[in-house]
Amino acid sequence: MVFKKDSLADHFKLHKADTGNPWLGRSFKTADEYLQAARSVINDPKSKKVIYYHQNIIKLENERLGYLLEKNGKVFLVSVNRDGFISTFHNLKYGWSYLDNTNVFAKLLKLY
Amino acid sequence: MTTEERVKQKQSDRVFPIRETYELIGELIGKLGIGRFIPIEGDAEGDILPGGVYNESGILLASDGKLYRYWLGWDDEKISPDGEKGYYTLGEDFKDPDTKEPYPLFRELSADEYESYRLSEGYISARQELGLPITPEQQKVLDEK
Numbered sequence: 001m002v003f004k005k006d007s008l009a010d011h012f013k014l015h016k017a018d019t020g021n022p023w024l025g026r027s028f029k030t031a032d033e034y035l036q037a038a039r040s041v042i043n044d045p046k047s048k049k050v051i052y053y054h055q056n057i058i059k060l061e062n063e064r065l066g067y068l069l070e071k072n073g074k075v076f077l078v079s080v081n082r083d084g085f086i087s088t089f090h091n092l093k094y095g096w097s098y099l100d101n102t103n104v105f106a107k108l109l110k111l112y
Numbered sequence: 113m114t115t116e117e118r119v120k121q122k123q124s125d126r127v128f129p130i131r132e133t134y135e136l137i138g139e140l141i142g143k144l145g146i147g148r149f150i151p152i153e154g155d156a157e158g159d160i161l162p163g164g165v166y167n168e169s170g171i172l173l174a175s176d177g178k179l180y181r182y183w184l185g186w187d188d189e190k191i192s193p194d195g196e197k198g199y200y201t202l203g204e205d206f207k208d209p210d211t212k213e214p215y216p217l218f219r220e221l222s223a224d225e226y227e228s229y230r231l232s233e234g235y236i237s238a239r240q241e242l243g244l245p246i247t248p249e250q251q252k253v254l255d256e257k
Binding site (some may be wrong): 010079088105 | 154170221225
């Protein structure tokens with residue numbers, strides 16, 4: 001699984017530190033290292049799976065499959081869109097409570 | 113500590129009204145010279161900004177027919193409408209954290225990226241809603257849904 005063209009570079013720059021530090025104790029060094037970590041969340045059998053729709057964009061083709069993994073006391077989310085592209089991978093700064101806001105996760109269907 | 117308490121703590125001594133994300137993006141994009149728009153993709157990005165706004169990345173279609181990538185976040189250096197330092201941004205002034213060189217996160221999509229949305233139902237529907245023309249091939253996509 002990959003990010004859409006150009007999206008990986010942006011997400012790596014924005015999340016290399018805020019996600020790398022809680023994930024492995026330092027910033028991700030390369031976009032590929034960031035991508036590999038995202039893939040490991042997807043492939044981890046302990047990841048919880050959710051289907052959700054983002055605020056303002058509640059249309060059928062915009063549903064996301066989210067993989068949520070708790071590691072090092074933090075919660076990480078990898079989001080995959082209908083086309084099979086990874087759309088984001090990051091640390092949820094406020095942990096599980098971040099998911100409580102139904103304005104962001106407009107419709108959250110837990111599969112686990 | 114609840115999420116709400118954390119947000120209030122982050123706001124410190126400045127008072128931020130609770131903002132609705134769509135309305136906020138509209139304000140910011142208006143300052144960039146773009147009028148009507150429709151977001152066609154969006155993802156929360158893990159943080160909560162002052163005013164209880166969740167940061168997010170996404171793609172929007174503007175009334176000029178162009179697709180733009182945005183990253184709704186917070187810029188400590190940007191001057192707010194009330195003259196205070198620090199305000200919301202779509203990433204237009206973002207700098208690469210390593211090189212400190214400009215790396216605008218708000219930008220028009222590349223030709224390759226355009227192609228990946230050309231036959232997307234969300235993109236075509238947004239074009240219709242904004243009164244933009246659609247091709248017979250795009251109409252067929254809508255008809256088949």
